[in-house]
Amino acid sequence: MQNITVLGTGVLGSQIAFQAAYHGKSVLAYDLNDQILSKLASRWDYLKPLYLRDLPDATPEKLSAAVRRIRLTSDLAVALKEADLVVEAVPEVLEIKRAIWAKVGTLAPPKTVFATNSSTLLPGSIADATDRPEKFLALHFANEVWRQNTAEVMGHPGTDPQCLEAVAAFAEEIGMVAIRLKKEQPGYIVNSLLIPMLAEAAKLYVRDVADTATIDLTWRQSTGAPLGPFEIYDIIGMETPYQFNSRSQDPELKRFADILKRDFIDQGRLGRSVGKGFYDYG
Structure with a gap:
């Protein structure tokens, strides 16, 4: 999974995008309009010194390279065109999440795997809004992902186990400790x-x-x-x-x-x- 699309560029969405780019992934960050996206430059400036403080291998050069790997768009079709994995980090409201996934399901290529970063909602309550529930699961990051580097990987009863393992492998590739849950659990483990x-x-x-x-x-x-x-x-x-x-x-x-x-x-x-x-x- 090399081409990663992150839907939503708030606190966690921006962190997920930056963490993936820092570890060499090509990232396309999507949000509703260019005004929201324009704030990300200051967000990268906020994150860089934290990486330098907390990660022994961080250098200014590696952080600048991470920023160059992130593209921004407010066009959902463009955001999804080449995605291997979509990670959604929109507001924690079921109706909003289902609405965005219904759109994503019609636009994403067949290869794309879908993951929600929801911290409280079960993937089973969202999966049927997509056109591929078997490729839908939860990938939950804790805040300050570079330091609190757990990634909870939780499917629903219809998730293809191969998709779950592929997402767990992706999490490990971007410096996370993949926490595999055996079944759906409200709040996952950490919450x-x-x-x-x-x-x-x-x-x-x-x-x-x-x-x-x-x-x-x-x-x-x-x-x-x-x-x-x-x-x-x-x-x-x-x-x-x-x-x-x-x-x-x-x-x-x-x-x-x-x-x-x-x-x-x-x-x-x-x-x-x-x-x-x-x-x-x-």
Whole structure:
């Protein structure tokens, strides 16, 4: 899988595109319009020093070469024309994901394998929107993919095992640790463990039991974890937690979603990628 198309250039989509290009893949990054795509130059400038900081083999020359391997387009047909693999990273809303995959299914060549980066939705809830459910699966990256380099590979009951193995091999080729799941699981492995902790932190915040710094300090100090829950929220960004919690049946988590929208998203405090979220980053 050499020609990779990434659908959606938000926090994770841009990271997936850059990681694949850094490891020698030809990447076509698609988003809805050229105005969105124009922001990617600053995104690459943001990622380069992080690679230099975290990866021993990173050099300015390798990072510049990665950027040259990434092409941008707002034309979906152009984005898909030569794709061996499509990785979708659009907003975490089932209707949006199904709509984009229905379009992709009519435009992509027969060889193309489809993968969703959804962090909460099952591939089985999306697969029938495409024209090739047997070639559809989930490939879930954690945020800061170059450092938190797991890639969860999860099919649905109709996924061709050969496609699953091909995608797992691709993940390993771009520096990831491929985590193969034997069956569909809401939240996969990492979010099945992470989301309950983040939800309980959100409830402590909503109830005004303690401020975010105190909650984070308590978690770090008592468990030895490098980050507290609100530091993790800042890495994830506010959009995905907002979408996820706004659908919750728990009134406290719905209130947390309202807070995320009003006090963070609407104020441009989208998380660490923009330098401000629950915390300010210099």
